[in-house]
Amino acid sequence: MQKPTIAKGTRDFLPEEVKKRNFIIQKLKKNFELFGFSPIETPSFENLSTLTGKYGEEGDRLIFKILKSGDFTRKIKDWGAGAQSLATQISDKALRYDLTVPFARFVVQHQSELIFPFKRYQIQPVWRADRPQKGRFREFHQCDADVVGSDSLWQEIDLIQLYDFAFHDLEIPTEIHINHRKILAGLAEIAEIQEQLIDFTVALDKLDKIGQDAVISEMKEKGIQENSIEKFKPLFHIQGTFDEQLNQLEEFLKPSEIGMQGIEDLKFIQNKLKNHQFLSSELILNLTLARGLDYYTGCIFEVKAKKVTMGSIGGGGRYNDLTGIFGLKDMPGVGISFGLDRIYLVMEELGLFPTQETRHFKVLFIHFGENEASEAQKYIQKLRQAGIQAELYPEDAKMKKQFSYGDKGNFSHVALLGEDEIKNDSLAVKNLKSGEQYEIKQANLLSKFNELKEIFYKA
Amino acid sequence: MQKPTIAKGTRDFLPEEVKKRNFIIQKLKKNFELFGFSPIETPSFENLSTLTGKYGEEGDRLIFKILKSGDFTRKIKDWGAGAQSLATQISDKALRYDLTVPFARFVVQHQSELIFPFKRYQIQPVWRADRPQKGRFREFHQCDADVVGSDSLWQEIDLIQLYDFAFHDLEIPTEIHINHRKILAGLAEIAEIQEQLIDFTVALDKLDKIGQDAVISEMKEKGIQENSIEKFKPLFHIQGTFDEQLNQLEEFLKPSEIGMQGIEDLKFIQNKLKNHQFLSSELILNLTLARGLDYYTGCIFEVKAKKVTMGSIGGGGRYNDLTGIFGLKDMPGVGISFGLDRIYLVMEELGLFPTQETRHFKVLFIHFGENEASEAQKYIQKLRQAGIQAELYPEDAKMKKQFSYGDKGNFSHVALLGEDEIKNDSLAVKNLKSGEQYEIKQANLLSKFNELKEIFYKA
Secondary structure, three states: OOOOOOOOOOOOEOHHHHHHHHHHHHHHHHHHHHOOOEEOEOOOEEEHHHHOOOOHHHHHHHOOEEEOOOOOOOOOOOOOOOHHHHHHHHEEEEEOOOOHHHHHHHHHHOHHHOOOOEEEEEEEEEEOOOOOEOOEOOEEEEEEEEEEOOOOOHHHHHHHHHHHHHHHHOOOOEEEEEEEHHHHHHHHHHOOOHHHHHHHHHHHOOHHHHHHHHHHHHHHHOOOOHHHHHHHHHHHHOOOOHHHHHHHHHHHHOOOHHHHHHHHHHHHHHHHHHHOOOOOEEEEEOOOOOOOOOOOOOEEEEEEEOOOOOOOOEEEEEEOOOOHHHOOOOOOEEEEEEOHHHHHHHHHHHOOOOHHHOOOOEEEEOOOOHHHHHHHHHHHHHHHHOOOEEEEOOOOOOHHHHHHHHHHOOOOEEEEOOHHHHHOOEEEEEEOOOOOEEEEEHHHHHHHHHHHHHHHHHO | OOOOOOOOOOOOEOHHHHHHHHHHHHHHHHHHHHOOOEEOEOOOEEEHHHHOOOOHHHHHHHOOEEEOOOOOOOOOOOOOOOHHHHHHHHEEEEEOOOOHHHHHHHHHHOHHHOOOOEEEEEEEEEEOOOOOEOOEOOEEEEEEEEEEOOOOOHHHHHHHHHHHHHHHHOOOOEEEEEEEHHHHHHHHHHOOOHHHHHHHHHHHOOHHHHHHHHHHHHHHHOOOOHHHHHHHHHHHHOOOOHHHHHHHHHHHHOOOHHHHHHHHHHHHHHHHHHHOOOOOEEEEEOOOOOOOOOOOOOEEEEEEEOOOOOOOOEEEEEEOOOOHHHOOOOOOEEEEEEOHHHHHHHHHHHOOOOHHHOOOOEEEEOOOOHHHHHHHHHHHHHHHHOOOEEEEOOOOOOHHHHHHHHHHOOOOEEEEOOHHHHHOOEEEEEEOOOOOEEEEEHHHHHHHHHHHHHHHHHO
16 A cells, blocks of 8 residues: 655646646637647657757757666666766657757658748647756646747747747737847857857846846856957946837947848847737847757747736747758747746736636536436436537435535536426425526427526526 | 758647647537546656556666756766666656546545546657657647546446547547456356466457467467357357347356456446446446456456448546555546647548638738838738738738748738729729639728638638
8 A cells, every 4th residue: 555646756637737728728729720830749659869959958858758668687787877978878858858950850850841931839748857846847848839940030020929829818918029130149259248148148047037247247257358348338228219219239240240131130120020910928138048059040039928927928939950960951040939828827816817717607417316317317318419518427326415515626506306396307406506497398409508508607 | 051850750730730630629628528527637757667567677777868967977987787777867758648647646635625526638748769660650649638637437327428429529429338357257257267378368359350269279389278268259259239248248157256347247238328328438338358457457348440441549448446556545436538749630531621721811911111011010000900810911022932931831812902902992803713803991900801701711
């Protein structure tokens, strides 16, 4: 006899949580499809060699490796070789760490079956051997939409609109922050700190949180020279509308060819988006945004929910080369991702889950005895055929117990079908919330229940 | 540079496959909920100790074990201990092998949050280190519905109706085979071969395939005595309707108390089901049905599709004790399962997937140049807001290439918005299948497109 425990960093989802998560997922799917993205699925595990070396040293460490089945010890000669070397001998598969590398493998393997530009979305769990902590899990879902095979900036424009549509549908007002890898490169060029690009952007990224002075201190600590810092100081004072900021930035970046490429891209995007009536998002130029610099090569996005304090609830960007690692060259792409867990928390905080996700119109038939139950069964079939959720309490238990099941089980109504009702071809129905009672004739069964349903969801 | 391969026994799903799989899953969900089942989800991996010892020796071997993260070698003293012993030292987690054991763990851990009888459904992948072969995969979905905390036979009645509803919804005519563990035990008792119950039922299970003589030979080989075989020979000749067969069987089983309990159960179920108008299934008493004898204790079900040659597409049964292994006693249950992969094959064979799953009403806007693209963008936003899938070809490519993308990408229509159309506030739209062309005025955009949509799905 074992006391059961759940694996560290993983979660069970109870019915109400599953329904709320699915509510979000359904909205995302709907909008992905509206924008022409098609769903694909890849296996939960990949050959180990497909995943290793793709996520940096830290990533390799966090990949969950699966032990070879059968006698994995057979071919091992040196057990003292150390964990890292042994792991690749006793394991040949690993759990998906993200959706991007498996997608790259998918594109290469199925290239002849796909039409490019290929627009796919994928909503599946990924696994990371991170140390679990509040809000960080070892199993979580990623929801990604990517276009591969096109370097047109119209894709970026479309993805920004997709963010706007999807979050509008979820009723979450958002800020969509945008930046460009080439603008960051241009700034580094002008300040002559190209080699310190990462240190520079990591510090810059903290501007909102710690302020200008602390950012400058951190840069100095990282060895960025005073005269370099002086060069990009004007950055801290860029202000105004998106266009105004972009113009000031353009002045500043004129000497940098790469920087000007970034400016051109953002101008094009911003200009075209003037035709888009943002539904509930705002596009914000954010020069401190610096995510995924190791693989993004163009635009970078990040989405923040307004009105709540929460990290980003989405992000993405353009990458030049998705599939080169697997031998297929010249496959540029751009993609965005939605953070399911954080979106869930935002929606809880803002009270955005519709009541239908927690309240249900469903009917419990009280069990009076074998004959009555048989009669109830007939009613239940009719209701179910009309799409109304109905069930019979399975036993001839005490009324109190049956009513309590109805109450705790979130039934909206109980139906009472005793001897008298059977004689009269009728049903006594009670609304468990309001206490109201109705007598429903068998002949009017469906029309009456549809009426009750309407009343219930309006209330 | 790596040539990518997919892990052995796993599958990628392309968009059309995902859509068809989701079509089945949506129908199952709808019916599960109609019958009062609520969705839960459990993690993909469990602590190793939760899973080992629950599926027999063969099962333990087929569980995918996950290597401990960090230095898994640190605490190992004897590398020569053999694979089995080492595995439990270097691994502490394993991938879900089925949905039942994790569900048992879930029920025990969340017992105070659940209302019993607790009716849950769960649709999630499971993993088995089986040798891959045609139609057998290392990752596949299980779709289970179980009720725990009630030993009422009304649950069996409900589950049979659920099978009927769900397969009717999928338009698959089926036979629902039913048997009872206690009837099999009764037969064994009468033939005085209680100790050989498994051999007896395994042989009996082959009656359809190999015939009476071969079944008897196999029984003899397994050491079942001639005089025992004589005793249950009358079984082979039971005939008639469900009721008639049950009556003959009752005569036969009279001397066996346990056998008669099985008869009573089936009589109750069959009797109550006379109130159920089967939508497209037939209930069949099948004495040779003997699945899951190591855990089922009451009714056993199996579903076969009519009109196709295919193994069972569903199965289930009653078990006395789901959670005893985790210390929670007296938790009876009954459940059924739907075989997603086989249902998919049946539906392909019978041509049951609706055309909407492969044909889409979606509009590709041809890219004529930057200005035209900007105008197209406005139309596209309007269409999308009305729920119509529309997109812009991302580049000013040659017409032939753009039309080919529309064609291969399963677009139903292309929209042409050139200089002339912009001047006239109109749009030229072409149906890619029929070749028909329309001129649509901006003022009538949505009404016209909704008309086209109707025409398209009717055609």
